[in-house]
Amino acid sequence: MYGVVLAAGRGTRMRPLTDRRPKPLLPVGDRSLLERVFDAALDVVEEFVVVTGYRGEAIREAIGNSYRDRPVTYVQQAEAKGTAHAVAQVEPVVDDDFLVLNGDVVVDASLPRALADATGTAVAATEVPDPRAYGVLSTADDGSLADIVEKPDDPPTNLANVGCYAFGPEVFESIERTPESERGEYEITTTIDLLLADGRRIDVAPYEGTWLDVGRPWELLAANELALGALDESDAAVAGTVEQGVRLHGPVVVEEGARLRSGAYVEGPAVIRSGAEVGPNAYLRGAAVVGPDAHVGHGVEVKNSVLMADASVGHLSYVGDSVLGRDANLGAGTNVANLRHDDANVRMTVKGDRVDTGRRKLGVIVGDGARVGINTSLNAGVRLGTEATTTPGESVLRDRLSE
Numbered sequence: 508m509y510g511v512v513l514a515a516g517r518g519t520r521m522r523p524l525t526d527r528r529p530k531p532l533l534p535v536g537d538r539s540l541l542e543r544v545f546d547a548a549l550d551v552v553e554e555f556v557v558v559t560g561y562r563g564e565a566i567r568e569a570i571g572n573s574y575r576d577r578p579v580t581y582v583q584q585a586e587a588k589g590t591a592h593a594v595a596q597v598e599p600v601v602d603d604d605f606l607v608l609n610g611d612v613v614v615d616a617s618l619p620r621a622l623a624d625a626t627g628t629a630v631a632a633t634e635v636p637d638p639r640a641y642g643v644l645s646t647a648d649d650g651s652l653a654d655i656v657e658k659p660d661d662p663p664t665n666l667a668n669v670g671c672y673a674f675g676p677e678v679f680e681s682i683e684r685t686p687e688s689e690r691g692e693y694e695i696t697t698t699i700d701l702l703l704a705d706g707r708r709i710d711v712a713p714y715e716g717t718w719l720d721v722g723r724p725w726e727l728l729a730a731n732e733l734a735l736g737a738l739d740e741s742d743a744a745v746a747g748t749v750e751q752g753v754r755l756h757g758p759v760v761v762e763e764g765a766r767l768r769s770g771a772y773v774e775g776p777a778v779i780r781s782g783a784e785v786g787p788n789a790y791l792r793g794a795a796v797v798g799p800d801a802h803v804g805h806g807v808e809v810k811n812s813v814l815m816a817d818a819s820v821g822h823l824s825y826v827g828d829s830v831l832g833r834d835a836n837l838g839a840g841t842n843v844a845n846l847r848h849d850d851a852n853v854r855m856t857v858k859g860d861r862v863d864t865g866r867r868k869l870g871v872i873v874g875d876g877a878r879v880g881i882n883t884s885l886n887a888g889v890r891l892g893t894e895a896t897t898t899p900g901e902s903v904l905r906d907r908l909s910e
Contacts, residue, residue: 508623509601510552512544513593514610515560515584520723520857523874523908524832526893529562531610532569533727534798534815536734537760537778540721541566541610543734545574548608550616551623552577556600557610558593560584589692590670591685598679607672607695613719613730614671621712622673628702629710630655631669633718642668642696644711652709655696668696669714678702723857724872724890725864727830728794731813735776735794747779753786765797780816798833810845812870829870832893837873838881845870845887853888856906864888874908 518530525533531541538546545555555574559566559581567581582596594607606622608614622629630652632644638659644666645654655668672695685698702709721730738758747765749755757775761767765779768786773779777791782800785791789803793811797803801814804822811828814820818831826837827845845868847853853869854861871885874893879885884902891897892908 508552509597509603509605510545510548510555510619511594511597511601511605511607512541512555512557512610513590513607514541514566515558515563515587515593516611517561517587518611518722521721521727523890523892523895524724524727524830524872525561526909527562527833527875529559529566530721532565533611533721534796534813535613535721535727535730536796537762537780539569540613540730541570542574543613544608544610545577547614547616548606548619549575549577551619552606555579556597556605557581558584558596560587587692589688590695591682591693591698594674594695595679595682595693598676602676604673604675607674609670609720611721612670613717613721613733614669614714615716617716618669618671618712618714618718621714622671625673625710625712626708627673627675627710628678628707629673629712630699631671631712631714632666633669633714634665635667636665638662638665638667642670644668646711650711652699652703652711654703655699657696666711669718672699673710673712681705723855723862723864724830725855725866725869728811728813728828728866728869731796732794732811735778735796738776743775747781750786793828811868815875827870828866828868829872831873832875832877834875835873835877835879835891837879838883838899840882841879841885842883843870843885843887847887855888855890 514531518525532539584593642655642657643662645663647653681701743758745761746763747761749767750769752769753767754772759775760778762781764781765783770788771786772790774792777795779797780799783797785803790808796813799816802819806823807820809826813830815833817834820837824841872890876894877891878896880897880899882900883897886904890906895907
């Protein structure tokens with residue numbers, strides 16, 4: 508069975524973190540989102556086919572021609588014309604049953620297994636408390652799919668479409684007949700409508716595991732919290748250098764080539780990647796990820812945050828509930844606010860709209876190569892764009908993004 512992974516989108520809601528990388532390559536714990544999708548499907552997939560688009564060459568370079576002994580083939584979706592259009596691109600290389608998975612969603616292995624165990628065509632579904640924001644599935648008396656209604660005001664069930672499917676190669680004929688939607692795209696749910704109209708049976712594969720669509724910056728934090736929250740004491744591993752006077756508590760992974768200098772205090776779950784340096788006298792807590800060759804220096808506290816490769820928080824700073832992009836640098840004395848004075852949820856601007864993140868604590872999202880001057884104060888929910896700068900002593904209360 509093939510695993511077709513959709514990884515072509517631009518990820519504009521995730522800016523600035525996707526200015527220089529495709530969203531599926533964003534880090535979650537010790538690997539990328541895309542690699543976690545691969546891992547979830549390894550038990551049932553013999554070969555992966557990745558549909559790339561935006562910065563597809565970066566995905567090819569990062570993954571290569573195989574993943575854990577499974578061949579990986581790439582096809583290009585030159586224009587973003589919807590999920591059915593994306594699936595259609597794999598027809599030249601897929602000649603057997605296949606799963607359709609999303610490259611930016613956190614799921615566990617029971618999802619691809621449920622789809623693979625279904626008979627023929629299948630759609631994965633999970634129960635949600637309020638399905639009005641999803642495609643909602645109705646079932647026939649025999650449990651097969653009867654209908655999918657997109658974002659109904661009065662949902663007929665609480666079964667949400669997970670957006671993952673099982674198909675045979677005969678589906679390509681139905682995709683060829685799929686009309687353009689009102690928003691100018693070719694939707695796979697429209698293809699499914701055609702299959703139902705043709706009298707085809709479509710199984711509903713129930714799924715009760717983790718399902719997190721990582722579409723916005725705070726959802727990347729949530730994904731890391733899930734990944735690191737799954738660690739326990741047995742996962743703790745120290746392959747790097749830990750100097751005398753370092754204190755490690757809970758599940759902490761120190762990869763080979765990483766270095767924890769004297770006085771560092773780490774409360775897991777935490778992952779310190781290869782080449783990273785922490786301390787002296789630094790404090791890590793919460794679900795903290797210090798990326799490859801990143802630096803957390805003297806007197807720095809990092810709480811529940813992700814530092815990507817080569818990011819640096821040199822000394823005397825606080826970073827909480829934040830994501831720092833590759834090669835971002837916070838000057839000495841930088842302080843991140845991650846809590847509103849009125850104790851309300853932190854809001855963030857996404858594609859021009861102010862959005863309630865649902866998080867009481869959320870710090871800042873800093874793009875690749877940003878440079879923050881000494882003694883800068885960054886307000887909760889602020890985004891600093893790629894290569895953005897601040898002046899010494901500045902208080903940043905609004906987003907600073909490049910166009």
